[in-house]
Amino acid sequence: MAKDHGNSIKNDKQYEELRDKGMSKEKAARIANTQNSGEKGGKADKYEERTKDELYEQAKKIGIEGRSDMTKDELIDALRNH
Incomplete structure (x- = not known):
């Protein structure tokens, strides 16, 4: 079970996984707080x-x-x- 990070993090499990992979708190939070966080098959254009x-x-x-x-x-x- 993922730790509850309060209202500042929308997807606690994804946040913890990203932090475990070495991402900064800021970047992990930004990704975990996107509207489709945790969903696979993102449709965003490549940079x-x-x-x-x-x-x-x-x-x-x-x-x-x-x-x-x-x-x-x-x-x-x-x-x-x-």
């Missing part, structure tokens, strides 16, 4: 298929600093490793 503007907006949403000076490839790397 490489998105425009630079779309990647920039995603980076802005999660607070990646220096995003305005990044290339598309740098944005992809930052999003994957944040």
Whole structure:
């Protein structure tokens, strides 16, 4: 049984699994709090298929600093490793 992390985490089991895989608390919480957390078969476009503007907006949403000076490839790397 997964530990209850309170209202701040919507999917406690997924959060713990992500933390066990070495993800930061912030990244694990962000993933576990998505609307479809825990569901398989996500339909999101791959980062490489998105425009630079779309990647920039995603980076802005999660607070990646220096995003305005990044290339598309740098944005992809930052999003994957944040």
